[in-house]
Amino acid sequence: xxxxxxxxxxxxxxxxxxxxxxxxxxxxxxxxxxxxxxxxxxxxxxxxxxxxxxxxxxxxxxxxxxxxxxxxxxxxxxxxxxxxxxxxxxxxxxxxxxxxxxxxxxxxxxxxxxxxxxxxxxxxxxxxxxxxxxxxxxxxxxxxxxxxxxxxxxxxxxxxxxxxxxxxxxxxxxxxxxxxxxxxxxxxxxxxxxxxxxxxxxxxxxxxxxxxxxxxxxxxxxxxxxxxxxxxxxxxxxxxxxxxxxxxxxxxxxxxxxxxxxxxxxxxxxxxxxxxxxxxxxxxxxxxxxxxxxxxxxxxxxxxxxxxxxxxxxxxxxxxxxxxxxxxxxxxxxxxxxxxxxxxxxxxxxxxxxxxxxxxxxxxxxxxxxxxxxxxxxxxxxxxxxxxxxxxxxxxxxxxxxxxxxxxxxxxxxxxxxxxxxxxxxxxxxxxxxxxxxxx
Amino acid sequence: xxxxxxxxxxxxxxxxxxxxxxxxxxxxxxxxxxxxxxxxxxxxxxxxxxxxxxxxxxxxxxxxxxxxxxxxxxxxxxxxxxxxxxxxxxxxxxxxxxxxxxxxxxxxxxxxxxxxxxxxxxxxxxxxxxxxxxxxxxxxxxxxxxxxxxxxxxxxxxxxxxxxxxxxxxxxxxxxxxxxxxxxxxxxxxxxxxxxxxxxxxxxxxxxxxxxxxxxxxxxxxxxxxxxxxxxxxxxxxxxxxxxxxxxxxxxxxxxxxxxxxxxxxxxxxxxxxxxxxxxxxxxxxxxxxxxxxxxxxxxxxxxxxxxxxxxxxxxxxxxxxxxxxxxxxxxxxxxxxxxxxxxxxxxxxxxxxxxxxxxxxxxxxxxxxxxxxxxxxxxxxxxxxxxxxxxxxxxxxxxxxxxxxxxxxxxxxxxxxxxxxxxxxxxxxxxxxxxxxxx
Numbered sequence: 001x002x003x004x005x006x007x008x009x010x011x012x013x014x015x016x017x018x019x020x021x022x023x024x025x026x027x028x029x030x031x032x033x034x035x036x037x038x039x040x041x042x043x044x045x046x047x048x049x050x051x052x053x054x055x056x057x058x059x060x061x062x063x064x065x066x067x068x069x070x071x072x073x074x075x076x077x078x079x080x081x082x083x084x085x086x087x088x089x090x091x092x093x094x095x096x097x098x099x100x101x102x103x104x105x106x107x108x109x110x111x112x113x114x115x116x117x118x119x120x121x122x123x124x125x126x127x128x129x130x131x132x133x134x135x136x137x138x139x140x141x142x143x144x145x146x147x148x149x150x151x152x153x154x155x156x157x158x159x160x161x162x163x164x165x166x167x168x169x170x171x172x173x174x175x176x177x178x179x180x181x182x183x184x185x186x187x188x189x190x191x192x193x194x195x196x197x198x199x200x201x202x203x204x205x206x207x208x209x210x211x212x213x214x215x216x217x218x219x220x221x222x223x224x225x226x227x228x229x230x231x232x233x234x235x236x237x238x239x240x241x242x243x244x245x246x247x248x249x250x251x252x253x254x255x256x257x258x259x260x261x262x263x264x265x266x267x268x269x270x271x272x273x274x275x276x277x278x279x280x281x282x283x284x285x286x287x288x289x290x291x292x293x294x295x296x297x298x299x300x301x302x303x304x305x306x307x308x309x310x311x312x313x314x315x316x317x318x319x320x321x322x323x324x325x326x327x328x329x330x331x332x333x334x335x336x337x338x339x340x341x342x343x344x345x346x347x348x349x350x351x352x353x354x355x356x357x358x359x360x361x362x363x364x365x366x367x368x369x370x371x372x373x374x375x376x377x378x379x380x381x382x383x384x385x386x387x388x389x390x391x392x393x394x395x396x397x398x399x400x401x402x403x404x405x406x407x408x409x410x411x412x413x414x415x416x417x418x419x420x421x422x423x424x425x426x427x428x429x430x431x432x433x434x435x436x437x438x439x440x
Numbered sequence: 441x442x443x444x445x446x447x448x449x450x451x452x453x454x455x456x457x458x459x460x461x462x463x464x465x466x467x468x469x470x471x472x473x474x475x476x477x478x479x480x481x482x483x484x485x486x487x488x489x490x491x492x493x494x495x496x497x498x499x500x501x502x503x504x505x506x507x508x509x510x511x512x513x514x515x516x517x518x519x520x521x522x523x524x525x526x527x528x529x530x531x532x533x534x535x536x537x538x539x540x541x542x543x544x545x546x547x548x549x550x551x552x553x554x555x556x557x558x559x560x561x562x563x564x565x566x567x568x569x570x571x572x573x574x575x576x577x578x579x580x581x582x583x584x585x586x587x588x589x590x591x592x593x594x595x596x597x598x599x600x601x602x603x604x605x606x607x608x609x610x611x612x613x614x615x616x617x618x619x620x621x622x623x624x625x626x627x628x629x630x631x632x633x634x635x636x637x638x639x640x641x642x643x644x645x646x647x648x649x650x651x652x653x654x655x656x657x658x659x660x661x662x663x664x665x666x667x668x669x670x671x672x673x674x675x676x677x678x679x680x681x682x683x684x685x686x687x688x689x690x691x692x693x694x695x696x697x698x699x700x701x702x703x704x705x706x707x708x709x710x711x712x713x714x715x716x717x718x719x720x721x722x723x724x725x726x727x728x729x730x731x732x733x734x735x736x737x738x739x740x741x742x743x744x745x746x747x748x749x750x751x752x753x754x755x756x757x758x759x760x761x762x763x764x765x766x767x768x769x770x771x772x773x774x775x776x777x778x779x780x781x782x783x784x785x786x787x788x789x790x791x792x793x794x795x796x797x798x799x800x801x802x803x804x805x806x807x808x809x810x811x812x813x814x815x816x817x818x819x820x821x822x823x824x825x826x827x828x829x830x831x832x833x834x835x836x837x838x839x840x841x842x843x844x845x846x847x848x849x850x851x852x853x854x855x856x857x858x859x860x861x862x863x864x865x866x867x868x869x870x871x872x873x874x875x876x877x878x879x880x
Contacts, residue, residue, distance in 0.1 A: 021734045025590050031655070032587040032774075129585075135735035137585025144584075145569075145577025147472040148755030150465050215471070277741060280720060294461045295575035295742060295752035301717060302738035312735035315588030327767045334472075 003036035004322045007067045007098075008058075009089055010079035011044040014103055014130070016053050017307030018077065018314050023057070029315065033322040037315075039077075043067040068093040075321055077314060078102040087111050094118045094126070099325065101317040103130035103310055109204035112211070112218035123329040127317035132205045133158050133286045135309030136302040137316060142212045142290060144333060149292025151213040153253035155270075155439055158205040160284035160304045161196035162228050162248040164188045166269075167282045170236050170245070176229060188284055198227035199248060199267040206250030209288070210265050214254055214346060219265065222348035226268035235361060235432060238403045242387060244271035244359075244436065245279040251437065254346070255355065262349040271359050271405075271436040278439065289439060297440065352412035354435075357386065359405055360414075361432035362421065366393045366400045370426045374402070377420045381413040399428055405436065443476035444762045447507045447538075448498075449529055450519035451484040454543055454570070456493050457747030458517065458754050463497070469755065473762040477755075479517075483507040508533040515761055517754060518542040527551050534558045534566070539765065541757040543570035543750055549644035552651070552658035556775045563769040567757035572645045573598050573726045575749030576742040577756060582652045582730060584773060589732025591653040593693035595710075595879055598645040600724035600744045601636040602668050602688040604628045606709075607722045610676050610685070616669055628724055638667035639688060639707040646690025649728070650705050654694055654786060659705065662788035666708035675801060675872060678843045682827055684711035684799075684876065685719040691877065694786070695795065702789040711799050711845075711876040718879060729879060737880065792852035794875075797826065800854075801872035802842045802861065806833045810866045811842070817864075821857040823849045839868055845876065 008015055019039055022029065030036045039057075043064040044050040050060040061067060068076055068089050076093040078100060080086040086107050093100050094115070102108070108115065108131055119126045129139045133156065142151070157163050161183060168179040180197065183189035195201045207220040228248050239246050249270040255262055272279040277299055281287040286304030291297050303309035324332045364370050371390075378385065386405045393400040406414070418431045448455055459479055462469065470476045479497075483504040484490040490500040501507060508516055508529050516533040518540060520526040526547050533540050534555070542548070548555065548571055559566045569579045573596065582591070597603050601623060608619040620637065623629035635641045647660040668688050679686050689710040695702055712719040717739055721727040726744030731737050743749035764772045804810050811830075818825065826845045833840040846854075858871045 017734070021588050025588065025733070028590060028655075029587060135732075136738055137581050140580060140585045141577050143472075144760065145580045145756055146752065147469060147759040148461050148465065148752040150468060215468075277717060277720060280717060292575075292752065293465070294457075294748040294755075296749055298576055298740070298742035300738070300740060303736050308734040309736055312586065312588040312732065315734075316585055319587040320584065323773065333763065 001035040003038040004074045004325065005038055005040045005072050006075045006077055006318060007041045007043070007070060007073040008039050008077045008079065009043050009064050009067065011042050011046070011050045011053050012079065013307045014310045014314065015042070015044070015079045017311035018079070019053055021308055021311045022315055029319065033319040035322060037318050037322055041067050041070060041073060064089055065092065068098060069096055073098060074325065075099045075101060075318060077318070078104055080104070081106070083107055083110055090115060091118060094122050094124055097122055097124060099125045099127070099321045101127045101314055101321060103128070103314060105131040105201070105204040105208060109207040109218055109220040112208070125321050125324060125332060127321055128208070129317045130310050130313035132208050133288055133300070134302070134304040134306065135312040136286060136288065136300045136304065137313065138209070138288045138300050139212065140316070141298070141300055142209065146290065146292050146295060146298070149294045151254070152291040152293060153251065154206070154209050154213055154288060154290050155249050155251045155278070155437060156206065156209065156288035157247055157278065157281050157286055158250050158288065158304060159196055159202040159248060160286055161189045161193065162202070163281065163286070164284040165197070166228060166246060166248065169231070169233055170240070173233055173237070175233055176231055197229050199225045202248060202250045203267045206252055206265065206267060209250070210252035210263060213252065214263055216263060216346050219348050222265060224266040224268070224351040228269050231269050232432065235359070235434060238361065238389065239271050239359065241389065242403070242405060243274055245274050246270065246434065247272055247279065249437065255349065257349060257353055261346045262353070263346055264354050265348050266351065266354060269434055271434055272439055276439050352410070352415065354411045355408055357406050357408055357436040358414050359403065359434040359436055362402045362427055363399055363429040364402055365426040365428065366398055367426065371402070373424055373426070374421055377417050378406070381417040383409045383413055383417055441475040443478040444514045444765065445478055445480045445512055446515045446517055446758060447481040447483070447510060447513040448479050448517045448519065449483050449504050449507065450521070451482050451486070451490045451493050452519065453747045454750045454754065455482070455484070455519045457751035458519070459493055461748055461751045462755060469759065473759040475762060477758050477762055481507050481510060481513060504529055505532065508538065509536055513538060514765065515539045515541060515758060517758070518544055520544070521546070523547055523550055530555060531558060534562050534564055537562055537564060539565045539567070539761045541567045541754055541761060543568070543754060545571040545641070545644040545648060549647040549658055549660040552648070559775065565761050565764060565772060566775055567761055568648070569757045570750050570753035572648050573728055573740070574742070574744040574746065575752040576726060576728065576740045576744065577753065578649070578728045578740050579652065580756070581738070581740055582649065586730065586732050586735060586738070589734045591694070592731040592733060593691065594646070594649050594653055594728060594730050595689050595691045595718070595877060596646065596649065596728035597687050597718065597721050597726055598690050598728065598744060599636055599642040599688060600726055601629045601633065602642070603721065603726070604724040605637070606668060606686060606688065609671070609673055610680070613673055613677070615673055616671055637669050639665045642688060642690045643707045646692055646705065646707060649690070650692035650703060653692065654703055656703060656786050659788050662705060664706040664708070664791040668709050671709055672872065675799070675874060678801065678829065679711050679799065681829060682843070682845060683714050685714050686710065686874065687712055687719065689877065695789065697789060697793055701786045702793070703786055704794050705788050706791065706794060708875055711874055712879055716879050792850070792855065794851045795848060797848050797876040798846045798854050799874040799876055800844045800846070802867055803839055803869040804842055805866040805868065806838055806840045807866065813864055813866070814842070814861055817857050817860045818846070821853040823853055823857055
């Protein structure tokens with residue numbers, strides 16, 4: 001059968017992986033797709049690298065705009081990344097009637113609504129399995145595997161760099177800065193690690209999952225984003241003593257607020273009970289936990305990055321697109337299972353309205369009455385305490401740490417309580433506040 | 441849009457769950473399927489139960505053969521179970537041009553080749569997500585999510601009853617018989633638990649996964665099946681001391697043997713390193729680990745049984761079938777990604793050719809030279825020892841236990857070694873042999 005022609009934008013790590021997996025497993029992939037999938041053209045600024053990787057098996061160019069206009073190309077794979085030229089190329093490809101496969105989470109989280117709407121108008125597909133959690137087929141699971149369910153929430157370890165750093169900090173009791181340097185040396189963190197360590201990358205991904213799960217548009221600008229660069233190893237240790245492990249989670253949850261539907265969308269270091277499977281996901285691995293009303297909790301685990309794991313997702317999309325290429329657009333799986341009218345019905349809730357439990361650490365003077373003052377403030381904000389430890393002050397030390405776990409409450413109540421607690425003269429430092437999720 | 445009409449065979453636990461989830465989440469399911477999915481007819485011998493569950497919203501009959509012949513029905517959902525009348529009804533439904541959705545692993549593992557070949561001829565779909573690991577979308581993951589990969593092996597905890605029993609045996613140090621009774625009381629095990637505890641149910645499921653992963657026909661009759669009813673709590677305890685946990689795994693692996701391809705297909709209690717995520721799957725939960733050459737290991741975890749988790753998978757299939765109903769059969773995802781000619785190329789290997797590591801427990805007289813005799817026999821069979829513990833004999837005891845972990849070897853070598861070891865006069869009991877898998 002006639003091959004389907006793929007044009008590849010960007011022959012870096014993932015592009016190279018895609019090229020080599022596609023050729024290594026050609027027979028099996030052809031059988032699964034129903035016809036051969038051929039990368040016939042590659043565009044990259046580094047022509048020499050492109051020639052080296054393709055070794056004469058694909059045409060090579062440095063003109064990406066010519067590639068997306070090439071009438072022989074059926075599917076464009078965008079592996080450039082970022083919002084700049086990648087956005088222009090994807091929009092051009094769609095305008096030219098090409099299907100698009102992309103691993104670009106930043107692009108989709110920020111410009112996804114515009115892209116999907118253009119694709120819908122042109123009747124082409126935009127597939128993006130590789131944009132979330134690398135090789136784990138989580139987009140397919142949420143969009144096709146759990147279609148029976150009203151999704152209630154999704155919580156995911158969706159950034160390998162930060163999970164590696166947190167694993168190392170816990171394992172070796174090291175500080176964030178020391179472990180970050182190690183991660184950079186090992187290639188788990190980039191030279192400028194900001195997007196990863198400040199939670200931006202995870203926020204891109206949870207924004208996409210939120211849109212998929214709840215049929216709402218991408219609303220990256222409404223996400224609450226907190227990274228791990230300020231995390232103190234002491235809090236990791238105290239959490240452990242209380243039976244919790246700290247992970248950087250992307251969380252999105254459907255909730256009622258004053259009788260109306262809303263969606264929480266947030267990324268922050270989170271205490272999770274150690275007995276949960278997801279709490280035991282270590283190193284650079286990713287895992288996503290999805291709670292549906294019929295199926296209960298399901299978990300998906302695997303490599304979230306790397307050349308071949310990401311290529312695995314890109315090629316799965318190529319096979320899907322190849323299969324559906326000839327099908328009537330209305331019978332294809334919709335990009336986001338988008339529900340018209342859902343925008344007004346289901347807004348992203350402001351952080352102040354988030355409902356969860358909290359870990360609070362207070363540095364206080366070690367003298368009578370301190371605890372009474374603090375618990376009175378919490379009670380006034382209707383925050384009830386689930387567990388508490390007070391560190392024994394060392395010989396000659398006049399200050400100590402109090403760690404409290406709260407029951408479910410609202411962020412705004414905790415904000416108010418913390419402001420009052422920090423105003424107490426016996427409280428010596430900013431209160432450390434981390435959020436907790438039972439996830440079960 | 442015109443609804444698609446579904447006829448339901450069997451309104452027991454899963455049938456009732458399917459009916460209620462479909463009506464509870466009607467709006468979201470309709471949106472995802474592109475058109476409404478309606479159960480218009482239900483066949484069950486228990487007419488009263490059927491009337492009660494459907495409450496006037498579907499026609500009720502006790503004539504299942506009339507249902508599968510009804511020209512108004514587009515999809516038949518088979519939830520009767522077993523190989524008997526279920527097989528006849530499925531074959532009839534296919535002959536009448538209906539698509540079929542089934543949760544019946546026994547039927548597919550034993551008669552799947554016949555059923556898929558009939559479906560292929562009639563151009564209808566047979567979907568079976570619910571047949572393996574309940575609500576976990578593992579069939580979709582293997583068949584569509586990992587299409588880029590050459591699957592190397594699959595190992596799964598795919599029977600909740602036995603996993604519950606093993607968790608309890610380990611947790612509480614109880615014997616198999618005691619825990620089985622508790623499982624029966626709690627509804628985790630049936631009155632006649634044979635299919636579950638002897639590994640037959642897990643073997644049905646791993647047979648299906650093996651066919652999916654390797655594009656080979658169903659070959660249930662070639663599976664090696666060993667259950668957990670003979671498992672001694674002592675071995676669970678010794679395994680723990682060595683850093684392993686015992687799980688009933690279904691395992692299928694592609695391997696070279698004398699330069700030719702072959703497939704291992706087996707179910708048995710298996711030692712897994714405790715640090716692996718899958719070793720920490722407790723209670724009645726299921727988890728499947730899939731190793732692909734590009735993606736590496738991915739894991740899928742969730743509820744493997746129960747009314748609504750299973751209904752979740754049945755309905756996901758209904759949505760898929762509804763979407764693909766109008767598509768040209770050759771563009772649909774093939775039932776098994778079956779590769780013509782693969783039968784001769786890739787046989788199921790006999791157990792003697794299985795390659796793995798072993799846990800051996802020997803009851804021996806506590807006297808000099810015993811260990812030398814045993815290690816000599818192992819060395820003669822080219823079996824090398826990875827770790828060993830010898831239990832300290834208690835006061836006045838003349839016998840003790842030796843536990844050995846071997847490196848990779850072949851089952852036939854271990855058979856030969858055990859025969860010779862058991863012939864030694866100092867060896868007082870049958871040698872306990874369990875298989876180990878590193879899974880990483």
